[in-house]
């Protein structure tokens with residue numbers, strides 16, 4: 001009874017682990033690719049599956065040992081009841097009702113056994129489901145390194161787009177058209193434009209998440225289609241619109257792109273990302289598990305862990321698909337400081353919503369319906385008017401005002417955060 005129950009519980013837990021892995025790998029596929037950790041995730045998924053398999057075998061084995069006995073007992077019980085009960089009824093020693101009741105009890109005992117059969121059937125369905133999952137997993141990815149792909153040397157960080165257009169599969173219209181762009185090493189490029197104008201599509205072409213429909217994207221004058229994908233992606237740091245973390249320790253999440261990183265490197269990255277203090281605030285510190293079965297981090301905390309993760313990679317090219325997450329001013333400033341550190345000395349593409357980021361960019365690209373409609377530094381574009389001025393007046397300035405308004409309403413920051421902030425403000429001025 002309880003023994004087999006425990007075995008089935010183990011199976012359940014193991015299945016939960018598999019679906020958790022699967023769910024994270026599907027939703028986090030871009031992170032897995034960006035940090036070139038496909039092999040690692042495949043191996044982890046494999047281990048989880050093997051675990052389910054062995055637990056199932058154990059449970060079924062035990063069940064098979066018990067099950068025939070219980071079936072036999074049920075049938076034999078019925079015969080005994082009818083045989084002796086029948087005689088006793090005929091001898092007038094017992095009423096027929098008692099015999100019927102007895103028989104019913106025997107059948108009730110059979111019920112748990114039937115439940116087990118049901119469980120095994122469910123197992124069959126699960127196996128069928130798993131097969132479909134494997135069909136998906138076996139799909140060959142559309143984007144792979146060429147056979148004779150070049151291992152990319154350490155990049156200087158020059159990025160060029162030559163007459164690039166991009167039409168997604170099954171889409172009618174092109175999402176990017178006639179994109180011409182030349183970015184020197186260590187420049188900061190800010191992209192702004194209405195939703196759906198192609199900002200994310202443009203930056204996704206650099207780590208080759210998609211292939212161009214026409215034209216070419218080059219890094220240090222090498223076409224991204226000619227280079228080895230891992231060597232390309234490991235030099236591009238990406239902080240996504242939604243910073244995805246895995247259910248693992250904070251340490252493992254920071255070290256995701258460089259599992260061999262030393263402890264002091266991890267700490268340094270967390271400190272630079274303004275994440276060290278809140279991490280130390282947890283009783284388990286860097287060993288705190290986040291996600292599904294652990295601590296839930298706030299949006300601002302998640303973002304800083306993601307920044308630390310990107311910092312540790314020390315990428316030559318940085319892509320920030322910066323979301324306007326609803327964080328308080330203090331956190332906003334911490335994130336801004338973390339981003340500033342991250343952008344230093346790298347070619348940076350930032351999809352920006354903050355006036356401060358746009359202002360300090362070397363080049364601003366204003367996108368509209370798949371085209372770059374305006375380009376230049378902030379002052380020039382402001383003078384030019386057009387879409388840039390509209391977005392500036394309506395979004396950027398309003399957000400900047402909003403930032404200034406909050407302090408009166410926001411909760412008092414902790415003394416630690418206050419300290420961090422004073423340090424930062426000194427740096428700003």
Ligand SMILES: Nc1ncnc2c1ncn2[C@@H]1O[C@H](COP(=O)(O)OP(=O)(O)OP(=O)(O)O)[C@@H](O)[C@H]1O
Nearest residue numbers: 168169171175193194195196197198199200201202
């Ligand atoms: N994976 C995809 N498959 C098909 N179409 C896509 C895909 N990604 C984006 N698109 C389409 O391409 C166009 C540009 O989208 P994109 O995500 O690049 O815009 P964006 O400027 O980043 O918008 P936002 O500010 O909302 O993030 C949109 O019309 C969008 O529907």
Ligand SMILES: [Mg+2]
Nearest residue numbers: 199200201321
């Ligand atoms: Mg986008």
